[in-house]
Amino acid sequence: xxxxxxxxxxxxxxxxxxxxxxxxxxxxxxxxxxxxxxxxxxxxxxxxxxxxxxxxxxxxxxxxxxxxxxxxxxxxxxxxxx
Amino acid sequence: xxxxxxxxxxxxxxxxxxxxxxxxxxxxxxxxxxxxxxxxxxxxxxxxxxxxxxxxxxxxxxxxxxxxxxxxxxxxxxxxxxxxxxxxxxxxxxxxxxxxxxxxxxxxxxxxxxxxxxxxxxxxxxxxxxxxxxxxxxxxxxxxxxxxxxxxxxxxxxxxxxxxxxxxxxxxxxxxxxxxxxxxxxxxxxxxxxxxxxxxxx
Ligand SMILES: [Fe+2]
Numbered sequence: 605x606x607x608x609x610x611x612x613x614x615x616x617x618x619x620x621x622x623x624x625x626x627x628x629x630x631x632x633x634x635x636x637x638x639x640x641x642x643x644x645x646x647x648x649x650x651x652x653x654x655x656x657x658x659x660x661x662x663x664x665x666x667x668x669x670x671x672x673x674x675x676x677x678x679x680x681x682x683x684x685x686x
Numbered sequence: 687x688x689x690x691x692x693x694x695x696x697x698x699x700x701x702x703x704x705x706x707x708x709x710x711x712x713x714x715x716x717x718x719x720x721x722x723x724x725x726x727x728x729x730x731x732x733x734x735x736x737x738x739x740x741x742x743x744x745x746x747x748x749x750x751x752x753x754x755x756x757x758x759x760x761x762x763x764x765x766x767x768x769x770x771x772x773x774x775x776x777x778x779x780x781x782x783x784x785x786x787x788x789x790x791x792x793x794x795x796x797x798x799x800x801x802x803x804x805x806x807x808x809x810x811x812x813x814x815x816x817x818x819x820x821x822x823x824x825x826x827x828x829x830x831x832x833x834x835x836x837x838x839x840x841x842x843x844x845x846x847x848x849x850x851x852x853x854x855x856x857x858x859x860x861x862x863x864x865x866x867x868x869x870x871x872x873x874x875x876x877x878x879x880x881x882x883x884x885x886x887x888x
Contacts, residue, residue, distance in 0.1 A: 616696070619750060620854065623743065623747065623750075624858070626742040627739050627743060628861075662692070673692075678692070679693050679756070679760065680698070682699055682701075682764050682767070
């Protein structure tokens with residue numbers, strides 16, 4: 605799996621754990637897993653960004669003189685890149 | 687408040703446009719059991735919830751539904767991009783095209799525009815959670831029906847992801863209902879409004 609897709613997978617696992625923790629806020633095993641996923645995600649993002657630049661564009665990324673937030677592609681646009 | 691993340695929750699990469707499919711799939715944006723109604727239903731209901739877990743759950747599921755609405759719109763957009771007039775003429779999509787060109791507008795597959803009557807926010811935690819459980823099942827049935835109509839794997843993949851999310855949301859809402867009834871005086875479960883009549887709490 606490409607590195608970006610692995611980060612997506614952790615993003616998703618964190619959303620799913622978040623919903624589970626809403627109704628099980630004191631489940632220690634789940635809290636532990638939640639932290640593991642968050643740490644793993646941080647590590648992957650760090651590794652990704654060292655190689656390829658920002659994982660997801662946000663309004664704070666200004667590259668040189670350009671406000672890169674507005675750069676294509678937007679998420680609904682089909683693109684072949686992975 | 688909300689902040690935008692410039693990504694989809696799950697990838698949508700549809701190689702071949704197909705306006706007929708777009709007209710079916712758009713129902714999960716603006717139809718009776720679509721993602722637009724889902725997000726507004728949960729985000730509206732959360733204000734009258736007496737319990738922290740349920741306030742959290744409605745906020746988080748309501749937010750996830752916004753991400754689902756975005757995936758459905760991305761599917762409709764990709765299924766209708768770069769169409770020629772010839773590809774539209776004589777298809778069921780022609781009716782939509784006359785009204786909206788290839789813009790994305792919240793309508794049902796049956797072409798009825800989105801209506802607030804599709805959702806309920808009753809100010810009663812028991813009533814609202816039952817609405818939510820039914821809503822998740824109705825959305826799941828709709829995804830099942832869509833999946834029956836589709837054979838393009840690029841379209842099936844995100845539809846299957848979204849269908850599975852309805853099951854997980856149903857499970858969480860079931861837990862929210864259990865947490866709620868555990869906190870009520872069991873003589874009163876279904877005869878008071880725990881969001882308003884505070885005496886029916888244990
Ligand atoms: Fe849902």
